[in-house]
Amino acid sequence: xxxxxxxxxxxxxxxxxxxxxxxxxxxxxxxxxxxxxxxxxxxxxxxxxxxxxxxxxxxxxxxxxxxxxxxxxxxxxxxxxxxxxxxxxxxxxxxxxxxxxxxxxxxxxxxxxxxxxxxxxxxxxxxxxxxxxxxxxxxxxxxxxxxxxxxxxxxxxxxxxxxxxxxxxxxxxxxxxxxxxxxxxxxxxxxxxxxxxxxxxxxxxxxxxxxxxxxxxxxxxxxxxxxxxxxxxxxxxxxxxxxxxxxxxxxxxxxxxxxxxxxxxxxxxxxxxxxxxxxxxxxxxxxxxxxxxxxxxxxxxxxxxxxxxxxxxxxxxxxxxxxxx
Numbered sequence: 236x237x238x239x240x241x242x243x244x245x246x247x248x249x250x251x252x253x254x255x256x257x258x259x260x261x262x263x264x265x266x267x268x269x270x271x272x273x274x275x276x277x278x279x280x281x282x283x284x285x286x287x288x289x290x291x292x293x294x295x296x297x298x299x300x301x302x303x304x305x306x307x308x309x310x311x312x313x314x315x316x317x318x319x320x321x322x323x324x325x326x327x328x329x330x331x332x333x334x335x336x337x338x339x340x341x342x343x344x345x346x347x348x349x350x351x352x353x354x355x356x357x358x359x360x361x362x363x364x365x366x367x368x369x370x371x372x373x374x375x376x377x378x379x380x381x382x383x384x385x386x387x388x389x390x391x392x393x394x395x396x397x398x399x400x401x402x403x404x405x406x407x408x409x410x411x412x413x414x415x416x417x418x419x420x421x422x423x424x425x426x427x428x429x430x431x432x433x434x435x436x437x438x439x440x441x442x443x444x445x446x447x448x449x450x451x452x453x454x455x456x457x458x459x460x461x462x463x464x465x466x467x468x469x470x471x472x473x474x475x476x477x478x479x480x481x482x483x484x485x486x487x488x489x490x491x492x493x494x495x496x497x498x499x500x501x502x503x504x505x506x507x508x509x510x511x512x513x514x515x516x517x518x519x520x521x522x523x524x525x526x527x528x529x530x531x532x533x534x535x536x537x538x539x540x541x542x543x544x545x546x547x548x549x550x551x552x553x554x555x556x557x558x559x560x
Contacts, residue, residue, distance in 0.1 A: 335532065339429045342528060357520035365513040368452035375506055387447060389507040390466070396496045397470040400477055401427070419480045422529040426472035430525035434468040434518060435460075445510055452511050463517035464510045470500035471522030476530060497522070 346354070401423045408416025438461065444454040445461030455462075478486075478493030501515040510518075546552075 335425055335429065338532065339525075339528060353524065357517075357524070360520065361513050361517050364516040365452065365511075368511040368513055371505060371512040372446045372452075372508070375508065387445075387507065387509040389503070389509070393466050393500055393503045393507065393509075394469070396500055397427075397466075397473045400473050400493070400496055404477065415481070418533050419476060422480065422526070422533045423473045423476045425532070426476055426522070426526040426529035427469045429529070430468045430472045430522045431465050433525070434463050434465045434521060438462060438465070443511075443514075445508075445514070447508050452513070461510055462514045463521055464501065464504050464514040465518065466504050467497070467501040467510070467515040467518030468522040468525075470497040471519045472526045472529075473497075473522075475523045475526035479526070480530060 343350075401420065404416060404423060405420035407413075408420055438459075441462045442456040442458055442460075443462040444457045444459030446452070448454075448459050448461070449457070474493035474495075474497035476493070478490040481489060497519065501519060504510045504515055505512065
């Protein structure tokens with residue numbers, strides 16, 4: 236009789252809190268990604284903000300204004316305007332965000348063999364994990380009081396560890412005024428925003444019911460939002476950036492912290508009866524791949540080298556500096 240009651244609750248509508256919480260967090264991340272991306276990439280692109288360009292224009296036009304006699308002013312006016320037309324200008328923050336989305340969506344068209352092997356391995360891992368969905372749920376159900384109630388009251392608590400990683404990275408970078416740290420925080424935000432947005436879209440397409448909505452892992456296209464796990468996606472996106480960025484001297488510490496927090500988040504989603512095992516595996520693969528995408532974009536935006544010329548005794552010295560990762 237008790238099992239019938241649980242099944243009846245499984246077909247009830249999901250709670251309002253679990254419905255709007257994750258999309259709201261994703262929307263907030265997208266809003267934050269725009270100003271942070273503008274600040275992190277201004278120096279990399281070698282351009283100045285529009286306010287600085289406007290301040291520079293009067294200085295560049297002074298030589299033309301100081302010339303008292305100009306025999307042919309009509310011919311010199313186009314020449315005076317050419318520097319302003321060729322002046323580089325920064326793309327707007329919105330243009331950067333839209334460019335990131337476009338590059339992310341079209342990324343599979345530029346995949347190489349290694350990328351397709353990663354994709355195939357991820358699909359295989361999800362398939363293997365799906366065979367253990369019921370076993371893993373039963374194991375967690377035997378050790379904790381869970382029920383089919385179509386709710387996930389621990390959603391906010393499970394998102395805090397990954398959010399703490401991002402806020403800690405961003406706050407420490409601003410505290411010590413570290414531009415590399417700001418770029419790392421921007422990569423975290425970009426990876427998590429893009430991957431969570433993709434996860435939300437996939438969850439509505441798949442329509443899979445979670446273990447808190449059904450006792451069977453095979454309920455697809457049933458109005459659920461379990462596959463993939465948005466929490467695991469965001470945690471692995473942020474954790475992978477932390478683990479694979481920065482100085483290689485502390486690589487093992489970064490990897491333990493980054494992948495440890497991501498794995499703990501996935502474990503908590505299983506322990507709280509919010510997702511099947513294959514949901515968390517899919518989220519981990521999506522988040523890690525998105526982190527690689529964001530890190531590659533940051534590295535491509537960095538200047539490849541710096542050329543400098545300095546006078547020395549009886550000549551000049553030319554230096555070219557390259558930053559190694």
